[in-house]
Amino acid sequence: MRDTRGTRQVAEDALAWVSAHRAQFALGEDALAADGQVNRSWKPLGELAQVCATVTRHTAPPDPLHACAADLMTFAWQETGRGELFMRLQRLEPFATYPLEVYAAMAAAGLRHPGYEAATAMVARTRGWQLTEQEPTRRLGVLNAEVRSGIREHDAMPKALQRTWLAGLPEPWTFEQSSGYSLTHVVFHLTDWGRAGTGNVPPDLAEYLADWLPPWLDTCLDAGMWDLGCELLAVAASLPLLPERAVLQEAWTRVAEVQHPSGAIPESGTGAHHDSGPDFLSHYHPTLMAAFAATLTTGRLDDEARAATHHRPGGQGVLG
Template sequence: MREARGTRQVAEDALAWVSAQRAQFALGDDALAADGQVNRSWKPLGELAQVCATVTRHTAPPDPLHACAADLMAFAWQQTDEGELFVRLQRLEPFATYPLEVYAAMAAAGLRHPGYEAATATVARTRGWRLTEQEPTRRLGVLNAEARSGIRETGAMPQALRRTWLAGLPEPWTFEESSGYSLTHVVFHLTDWGRAGPDGVPPDLADYLADWLPPWLDTCLDAGMWDLGCELLAVAASLPLLPEPTALQDAWARIAAVQHPSGAVPERGSGADHDSGPDFLTHYHPTLMAAFAATLTTRRLDDAARADTHQRPGGQGVLG
């Protein structure tokens, strides 16, 4: 379990940096403005909530990692005025999907606003909402957000899945950065961001990823693409079979090597340009992904170790 402890440390340090930077995730006065920069306001807050929902799911309440994630989730919910801002956003932009996607991350942790859900469900019944043209991966994300928020069941997800790059089982040499981010999010939506377990990945996709994810991951890490590398590690921890232990340990050692003493992880590059401290906008997402992937990996390694202990001859069984 040596690698599990190392991976756990990556998660702790990453979330510690995120916690120290919480003020940067706060919504500003332009959160409801028509010309507001969603990618600098709602997007970071939603990603914070998404990761914290998974961390709290896979850690026990007495765990300091759980406590940190729960505290950050409470902060995120407070930033939305306990859901009231979603209601106002829905009135201003009734056909925008990003408010629902951010809300769904919080709903996954049990933070709900019935009024917002009712208002959004009304819009979601319109043809205009159902027929909005979206990229396949984004469509999958919206469907997952609807299911999380109790607006609609996930019956349409298999059809949406088959339109994605990953579901086509493309030639492995066609993998590139954009397709890499696409496939990671397909797996995230299928597994409800690691909350539903590896059974959400269809067998044909799981087999395909078991073969090709390791070389893709190695290529990304060689290129210093730490953000995508962390996302691929999260995918690896979401599959029925983990990669070979040596490959997994090497990948996490490389992530740990570029992690700043503060806990921040750079998006790409050597990680040596930290003289003035990690910049929030270029570090928050890979740092969140490091915490996300490390938490999932640690949980899978712990589960595997417990299963191995129970299966050893003479060892105590589950009820022993």
């Protein structure tokens, strides 16, 4: 990588690979089966929708990147029968949270099913739903899904945040892969996956991450942990103060260097390949995260460049 254009190119190439492999995000015949593999059906589709919702939010309709993401979002919505499969899942597994989490990603893009929202809102009022024991970061994610779907206000999220690893401002040397994924998702939920702006990250967490995210990012990239590295780059672009340009440039250069000519990013190392190209299961998530992080980063850098132009002495004013 190179510059802002280079970062954007990472996003374009990544989404191009995802688009070329959209058939592998499709829900199979076991999508509603009791023993179906959720992590190989609903999870990839939900992650696809999540990233595309953010990309469309941060790009203009004439932008080819916006068009690609919007097309993929339409595909994801159609895979759910335009929301009807969520209704069927709700009847089969009324207390499962994953259908709501996937649905919420689509609702963020304006794709809604009133019947499903009404049915889930009724279940969400039960003590059984509200008292379900969940990991703190997962709890924060479910609450955010409820907010997106119109089931709950934001009032419960600050309390849930306090139980997370990140909120405790832990000793920096205790950072490891599991805590890394935990902290990235805390920030994603607080910022509604980059859709709510940087102001939703509490000042103490923003200051802590400003200090320690750069060395953690460097450590992950040194270890070839590209999936987590891309998630940390998305967090970096979600903070009130961006890391130094040199830090971002070096990190994106390393991500771009490992990106396959097809646009795919490996989860770690160099990734598994078949004769037809990069293995889907070991590449789809880091590739989505690269598109997500690169879109957020490009947007922030473009915003800063516009702000600098508007405030340059002798330059055109904001109202000029």
